[in-house]
Amino acid sequence: MTHEESSLRTKQALCDALKECMRHKPFSKITISELIKECNINRKTFYYHFEDIYGLLKWMLEQETFEVVKQFDLLVDYKDAFNFVVDYVSENSYFLNCIYDSVGRDELKRFLYQDFIGIVKKIISDYAHDLNVEITEDFEDFLCNFYTEAVAGMLINLFQHPEKIDKAKMYDYFSVILMNSLPAVLLSQK
Structure with a gap:
């Protein structure tokens, strides 16, 4: 070995x-x-x-979710990536709730923010490229923060209340927003 x-x-x-x-x-x-x-x-x-137990936690989440999601072509395979993340959150709600209860919402979001924002930034960048739209760095940062907050909040709600979430409906809503609002916002910058 x-x-x-x-x-x-x-x-x-x-x-x-x-x-x-x-x-x-x-x-x-x-x-x-x-x-x-x-x-x-x-x-x-x-x-x-x-370095510490938080380093272990971060590595674990990166290996089990973020690195897997980064392997998807997020503009083509976003349904598979979305379903993977939703399934992961649902199946691991016990330990995500444990983390949430120990560190709180703000700390959990801060802890995971770099990974979320990297994925969201790639989606925005890929859409802008496909639409042949140039956006300012300031606006791109705003969009990244906006969508990252939405995704993080949605996932936190999912693992806190998995019984109240209709995953199919959640995916449909996510698709409508991703496929309609983001391109419209980017095209408005032309």
Whole structure:
């Protein structure tokens, strides 16, 4: 086994341990000691891979969601990307709620903002390119913040109240907004 494979296995084991701990206690109460004991590794190994438990959490979310979504062609495959994210949020609502309860809405959004905004920026940039529209950096930043806030709020509502969300309807609404409002806004800048 290569060093890279071994490192990935260790990181994944830590992610699994973190998820399991979050089934039983708030995120803010989970310690590195618990995780390393569960994985049968030493503290040095944990710190070799992650700066702290937030680094582990961020890596886990990036690997399980953001890196996967970035592989989709978001203008062509946005339905698949959307369904992947919605399914992930629904299936993992227990640990997302645990994080939310421990750090709060603003901190969770701040924590994930760079990943969300990167994905939204790519969608906006791809649409602008396809529509042959040039937008100012200031307006692009505004649109990125606007749509990122909307997506983040929608996903938080989904994992907080999965029983109240009709995923098919949510997708239909998302499609209407994405396919109609964003191109219209961009074309208004011509």
